Amino acid sequence: MEKRLLTLTVNGQEYELYINPKTLLVEAIRDHIGLTGTKRGCDTVSCGACTVMINGMSVKACSVLAMQADGARITTVEGLEVNGKLAPIQEAFLDQGAYQCGFCAPGMLMSAQALLNENPNPTEWEIREGIEGNICRCTGYNSIVRAIESVAKGKYTEVKS
Ligand code: FES
Ligand code: FES
Missing domain, CATH: 3.10.20.30 (Beta-grasp domain)
Incomplete structure (x- = not known):
């Protein structure tokens, strides 16, 4: 072709x-x-x-x-990083123990960021809905939900140096 x-x-x-x-x-x-x-x-x-x-x-x-x-x-x-520093959502995943394997984590991060871009203050239900297309075959999703909530609550407005 x-x-x-x-x-x-x-x-x-x-x-x-x-x-x-x-x-x-x-x-x-x-x-x-x-x-x-x-x-x-x-x-x-x-x-x-x-x-x-x-x-x-x-x-x-x-x-x-x-x-x-x-x-x-x-x-x-x-492309999530900001000026060579981890983005707030990446920091939050680290702090909340939400990083998982190298296969599911990138997609989880992208869905989480897209959700926050569209809805900066999502409810827990909206967060769970926002990441429902991302499957982890090994573990739970609670730490991911907590990480997204913590960004929504403004805990990571500054990118750490
Ligand atoms: S590789 Fe695209 S949804 Fe699984
Ligand atoms: S930790 Fe990545 S699929 Fe379960």
Whole structure:
């Protein structure tokens, strides 16, 4: 199949890629751009490990073709940091013991940040709804909920130096 030109702005940097039009966005991010923080944990659009933001909205990057995101602004887990420092949501995950394995954590962080962007003061129910597309196969979600709540309550407004 003839390759097509794709332009993506990922974490503020513009990339031009020649790709097979059937390439998934998660493949473009990981295999073509080399940002491997975004994980591919299933083949059924069910785990959420591949969650990124497209123009500020959380999207499972295995559920869209890269070409569908042509011209879009993408944020991956690598783009959460602020001036080289962990973002508040990352600090909160650390403090609350919410970091889990390298597969589920990036997607959890992206869903959590997207939720807070959209709703800076979510209820516990809204938090649980916001991360329901992200599966951890090993443990509970309470520490993640606490971490998101603590950011919503303003505990992490300053990025630590
Ligand atoms: S890899 Fe996208 S939902 Fe599992
Ligand atoms: S899937 Fe990551 S800790 Fe369970």
